[in-house]
Amino acid sequence: MTVNEERAEAIRWIQAQMADYELTMVELDAAGCFEPPPPPPAPPPPAPVCYRNAEGLTWDGQGEMPSWLKRAVNAGQSVEFFRVG
Known part of the structure; x- marks a missing residue:
């Protein structure tokens, strides 16, 4: 058809x-x-950045720790060193 x-x-x-x-x-x-149908809901806002390294890589603190942060922690750096704000 x-x-x-x-x-x-x-x-x-x-x-x-x-x-x-x-x-x-x-x-x-x-x-x-x-x-007309109502507009779709707005996407949720991005999660705030909680951790950032010197290269600008970020992590919001949710889910598995990213590899760049794991490497830094394994090398002896504190996670808190990368905390934003």
Whole structure:
């Protein structure tokens, strides 16, 4: 079935539903059927940066510690040395 055939079938189905329930275009419009959909929700803000090294690599403190920070800690540096703010 082509897109045009599917569309025509959908229109026939809608017309049949309108006839079965005795709905008018005015009633559908009043019910908000022709309003544009609401915009999608905004993405969550990025997690704040908690740790940063001299190269600008960052970590928000969530999840597994990144390799750059693991290497620094294994070399004897304190995690707190990289804390931002």
